[in-house]
Amino acid sequence: MSAPHFLIAGAGIGGLTMALSLAHRGISATVIEKRTGFGELGAGLQISPNSGRVLDELDLTLPLKRVSVSSHGLLIRRWSDGTQLLEMPQHPERLPTPFRMLKRNDLHTVLLDAARAMPNIRLMVGRAVHEIAQDETSVSVALTGQSGNGETIQGLGLIGADGLWSQVRDLTGDTSPPVFTGYEAWRALAPGSKAEKPRVSLHLGSGRHMVHYAVAGGRETNVVVIRPTKQAREGWSRDGDTQVLAEHVAGGSQALRELVSSAKGWQVWSLFDRKPAAMAKGRIALLGDAAHPVLPFLAQGASLAIEDAAVLARLLAERLQAEGAPGVPAAMAAYAAARAARAARVQEASRSNGRTYHLGWPWNIGRDIGLRRLGAEGLRKRYGWLYDWRDA
């Protein structure tokens, strides 16, 4: 019997974590990526302990330490005058897995370097999944792209990790489209600040909010402003006009305005929501944004993709060992069953945060009183189910 081999569509955070999770279990993977170059500017990510533990188990602790900053907690302020609403201190030195803050591109590079170092991972860039066929023993994928026209590759299964606009999701018959939320995210990098301990800061305003945190070893600050808009644009990002943003933040506190004006290279993402997909169909599974995109109001989209990868790789390895290749559909079905409720809960918790963050007068007064009453311990307890997650 030939060595087990899987196909993964998409070399994003989810797809690369999937390839690494399989490779560490002795299973080979080919990752098909439609882009030829990587690298986004101005986009930061928070990687909370639930997904950070998965990355640690893939031996990425050291490379991640070099590029990330460990958070010392969360600070929530009012948009208009900077009044402090809640402070939740954290002591990273006491946590086995820190709450990491880093540039998305730095995380991607760590994953890409690790994947390139594994002999049982093959990366095919500049090719997109075009057609899929599955039978009782394998999946065939027809590729398009630079040199991929007409090329067909085969594996024991296909994992669609190709993001919000997933072609794999479409090809498995789920054509429910992403729905524009009426919001867009502006992201940029500002110079780092030595004035305070690195932590996540949140500024809540009516119909808008801002998040900022240290990245790149503290040399830079990732700044994200969420604002309502009528116009949606597909795709990953586009350049933002600083004049439009300056007008949007004009009613914000002085510190908020100063931070926004010190940030450079604004990129804008339209925010889309999408119903969760069926996460497995025969020998095809979906993970990450392809399966259940998460709005950024809980900072969990990449984390959920990383968790998905850990669970799916474990279940595939277990079934392959017990039953060989015929066990793949059952492993994928078990994965869907294991992940569906958590993914839906995270999606809903994020939507709910968005609604709460953006409350206008007078409801925001009730929210602010509620936040003060909740306090640091209340907030920690509220999210225990999220950050304490571990794979079986």
Ligand SMILES: Cc1cc2nc3c(=O)[nH]c(=O)nc-3n(C[C@H](O)[C@H](O)[C@H](O)COP(=O)(O)OP(=O)(O)OC[C@H]3O[C@@H](n4cnc5c(N)ncnc54)[C@H](O)[C@@H]3O)c2cc1C
């Ligand atoms: C403003 C904002 C802030 C965020 N902050 C956080 C945060 O703090 N923490 C967090 O965990 N998440 C955060 N997220 C969410 C996070 O960025 C995404 O959830 C995450 O990148 C999803 O990873 P993925 O691998 O599923 O998809 P993607 O990262 O989208 O990767 C998909 C890959 O598939 C490729 N591809 C697409 N189509 C094809 C095809 N047909 N064939 C082959 N390849 C294809 C794409 O080129 C891409 O490389 C944020 C998102 C936004 C917009």
